[in-house]
Amino acid sequence: MKLYNSLTRKKEEFIPRFPGKVSMYTCGPTVYHYAHIGNLRSYIMEDVLEKYMRFSGLDVKRVMNITDVGHLTSDGDTGDDKMLKGAKREHKTVMEIAKFYTDAFFEDCKKLNIKTPDVIEPATGCIDEFIKVIEGLIEKGYAYEAGGNIYFDTSKLEKYYVFNDFKEEDLAVGVREGVTEDANKKNKADFVLWFTKSKFDDQELKWNSPWGIGYPGWHIECSCISMKNLGEYLDIHCGGIDNAFPHHTNEIAQSEAYLGHEWCRYWFHVHHLNTNSGKMSKSKGEFLTVSLLESKGYDPIVYRFFCLNSHYRKSLVFSYENLDNAAASFNKLVSRISAILKEKQGEVDKESFDTLKASFCEAMDNDINTSLALTALYDVLKAQTTAATKIALINEFDKVLSLDLVKKAEQLKSENNEEDIPDEIMELVEKRAVARREKNFSLADSLRDEIAEKGYIIEETRQGTRIRKK
């Protein structure tokens, strides 16, 4: 399998350190808010990567952290404490917030058919490990105390900026105006390993440490949780591209300084989800979550399908129009599979099974090219072979794609004829169709919301608009 490695900026053959076994680490969510669908794009693509590795016969152990302490609003150690901010907003304790949004995150993952990692570690459960590694870094001369905090000294490294796309000037990015530089730092790029002089007087979560009562910085968390569960060598580290710097850069700095050898060989970064107006956080003032998409009548699996249609290293543009198009293709795909289920099945033809599977694997082996893998799936639909072969192949590919294709096709097959839709709803559907034709998408969206509020789901298919009860 060839993967693009952000560290070398090349596509490389993926060779795990121990044959047949893969240690995989994923940066988990900061649990102070719902995950937005841009973050979830990374988790979907990482899920596909993990499943394809398993599909190829590799034994994967995947670890994910949960950031429930220490993440400030800027990755460069400035700004507010995200968890504290969330707790204040909702008048809850930090731990209540963490529990609530951790559960919400895994619920979203479930809806998107994202497998739960083998190990999930909240940062607050690993304080002893953080202290041990920070002590080791101080002993080796890579960390220093200043103004009560412990900092990593980036000047001690031969090469700190390991991801070549990032340089010192980028450190200013994300730092909001009015935030003063930390005067304790010896070098601009140095980062906090342990805070004792918190600028947050009401910091809730604090622990004893050799340097006083305080709490860990964000970056140390991933290095320690990875080493604790996966040992000194990590095969592949995943995350969103926005984490490459400074977060992953700092992870590498501290891990390799501590271990005294190379730590992780392959870095897999998923690119941004954007809206037409730029980097995504909100669309039309709405924070885009899985629940929001559901309330508008979208099946979360359609969002997964939308993501799979594009390569993980390309930025993907989100709009409801694009999602509607994805929904239409997905429904068409399901109805074609449903038609195959209705055919006489016959026997599985081994030869055509192998040939068609090979083209799926070829696409996936080429840096997880999911859009080509979907092309391989469409080729199955029109192949000259038995229905049984086609269904067997679709099930096989779906071990990786996780789109519930045959399950949904079965449902469609057994669905009765059109349900009775009340006239009131049909009128709204018609109004929405007119709004769409006139490209008045905000009106169309609000009509969709109104229809959803009344308990109906609207879906765009190539055959036209389909409406059903929630």
Ligand SMILES: [Zn+2]
């Ligand atoms: Zn991380």
